[in-house]
Amino acid sequence: MKRNRRRRLILGAVAVGVVSVAAFALAGRFGHVIQELTLPLRHEDIIRQQARDKGVDASLIAAVIYAESRFRDQTSRAGARGLMQITPATANEIEKQSGGTTFRLVDLSDPDINIRYGTFYLRELLDRYDGNQVAALAAYNAGPTQVEDWGGSSLTLNDISLDETRSYVIEVLDRRHDYRREYARELGY
Secondary structure (H helix, E strand, C coil), X not given: CHHHHHHHHHHHHHHHHXXXXXXXXXXXXXXXXXXXXXXXXXXXXXXXXXXXXXXXXXXHHHHHHHHHHCCCCCECCCCCECCCCECHHHHHHHHHHCCCCCCCHHXXXXXXXXXXXXXXXXXXXXXXXXXXXXXXXXXXXXXXXXXXXXXXHHXXXXXXXXXXXXXXXXXHHHXXXXXXXXXXXXXXX
């Protein structure tokens, strides 16, 4: 009788251990699935490379991609394309400025080209607005002409009169912190 009780206790302890390990493993996978749904990250190798090449924070690039497309290749109603939602006019201007000669509009569906062009443009806007991320992000969303009307390099969130653009800037800045915290290793921090 004692032996059977002891065996049941041992088997019970083993069963609890197995269930605990399985639950822990599922929780880890479930957590990863939730993170992928709520804060996806793809093409981190391209993001890291462009961050290094152009001197733009990798988490900022990831946050812009998140705000623009949620990491899905798509075309907007306004004709902006790809992960970073580059308009054809902006892409053609980037092509000229960067010395390229082979760009085709379909290239904006290529993550490498789209992230390269989007980061080039983001770098240009950061330079134009003396590193002011609020102004650069507002220009990325609403255009430089609008940002000049709002105050240019001295722009703050309170100066942005379009709710959509203010919300966009806030979202990108919030996601930048999330990407830095959640994907530090993947983004090279």
